[in-house]
Every structure is written in C-alpha cells, then in structure tokens.
Amino acid sequence: MAYTFQVTFDSADPHALADWWADALGWEVEPSDEPFIRGLIEAGHVTEDDTTTHRGALVWKAGAAIRHPDGLEGAPRVLFQLVLDPKTVKNRVHLDVSTGSEDPRALVERLIAKGAKHLHEGSQGPYTWTTLADPQGNELCVAH
Structure with missing residues (x-):
C-alpha cells in the first residue's frame, strides 16, 4: 500500500511563514473556517486561547497550511506548526x-x-x- 504525506515545518510564527511560503511557491494558504472554530469554542471543546487573529481572520494558533493551486493532486500539503523552541x-x-x-x-x-x-x-x-x-x-x- 502506498501512503500520502504532508511536509511539516516547526515555526515560531506559523501564519506569517505560511504566507511567505505560499507567495514563494505560488501556492495558496488554506482558508480559515471561522464558523467551525467559533462553534467549537461555544461548545466548550476549545478556548479562545487556542485561536489568534491573522490578517483579520480567526485562525487556529497552532498552525497554518498551504497547498498547490491544483489541490493535493498537484503536490503534498505543507503545514506550519507552532513550536516555540528556536531553531x-x-x-x-x-x-x-x-x-x-x-x-x-x-x-x-x-x-x-x-x-x-x-x-x-x-x-x-x-x-x-x-x-x-x-x-x-x-x-x-x-x-x-
């Protein structure tokens, strides 16, 4: 069986780094689903501390992802995850x-x-x- 994968980068500022890489590669930052995030907060599954605002949108603090304009058929997803330890x-x-x-x-x-x-x-x-x-x-x- 063959497996799929994503590439993950540790990042002190994942949303800014996702923006940089999306621009560098001509890819797209995956959009935030604000109603979904707000619903999880209202249901008590997560807290406001799990979120942040980036470019005016409510996003997960833990990370951001980019993908090829053709979707996952074009190339693997790239995830930037929050890691506070310096490189x-x-x-x-x-x-x-x-x-x-x-x-x-x-x-x-x-x-x-x-x-x-x-x-x-x-x-x-x-x-x-x-x-x-x-x-x-x-x-x-x-x-x-």
Missing part, C-alpha cells in the same frame, strides 16, 4: 524548488527581497542550485 541547527530535510523553464535567479532575487537569506551556491556536474534560508531559518534550494 538551533541545520535542517536535516529541506525543499528543493524547481523553477522549470523560468530563470531561477529571478526567484532567488525575489525571495531574498522578501526576507530569505542567501547561504551558498552549489553544483554537481551540470546541476547547480542556490541554498537560501526562509525568514525563520529553514533551508531551501532553488534548482538551476
């Missing part, structure tokens, strides 16, 4: 972003302008890539 070491897993026929340098420049940090350039044979860190320090590579 202290290099990620053991990271995303490699392929720009296809588009110029990868344009994406690298755009991401740096939006808060990414340039870490280094790499190459192996005919393949080259740029390693960046997102605004919270998670590594990613943009493939050339």
Whole structure:
C-alpha cells in the first residue's frame, strides 16, 4: 500500500511563514473556517486561547497550511506548526524548488527581497542550485 504525506515545518510564527511560503511557491494558504472554530469554542471543546487573529481572520494558533493551486493532486500539503523552541541547527530535510523553464535567479532575487537569506551556491556536474534560508531559518534550494 502506498501512503500520502504532508511536509511539516516547526515555526515560531506559523501564519506569517505560511504566507511567505505560499507567495514563494505560488501556492495558496488554506482558508480559515471561522464558523467551525467559533462553534467549537461555544461548545466548550476549545478556548479562545487556542485561536489568534491573522490578517483579520480567526485562525487556529497552532498552525497554518498551504497547498498547490491544483489541490493535493498537484503536490503534498505543507503545514506550519507552532513550536516555540528556536531553531538551533541545520535542517536535516529541506525543499528543493524547481523553477522549470523560468530563470531561477529571478526567484532567488525575489525571495531574498522578501526576507530569505542567501547561504551558498552549489553544483554537481551540470546541476547547480542556490541554498537560501526562509525568514525563520529553514533551508531551501532553488534548482538551476
């Protein structure tokens, strides 16, 4: 049997990081279901402390997710979950972003302008890539 999966990032500010990655990848932030959240609060299943407001919407404090515009058929869901411990070491897993026929340098420049940090350039044979860190320090590579 084959399994599906989502990729999960620990984050000190999951909603801001979901916004950043959605913009970086051209994906969509999953919308909040405010009536559902309010119903759970009214029923006593959760409290207001389990929520926050992001861009004027009531959202779960614990996290936010993004998905490909084509849905889960396009790519796995990416979840950003609230973890207050700071990142202290290099990620053991990271995303490699392929720009296809588009110029990868344009994406690298755009991401740096939006808060990414340039870490280094790499190459192996005919393949080259740029390693960046997102605004919270998670590594990613943009493939050339």
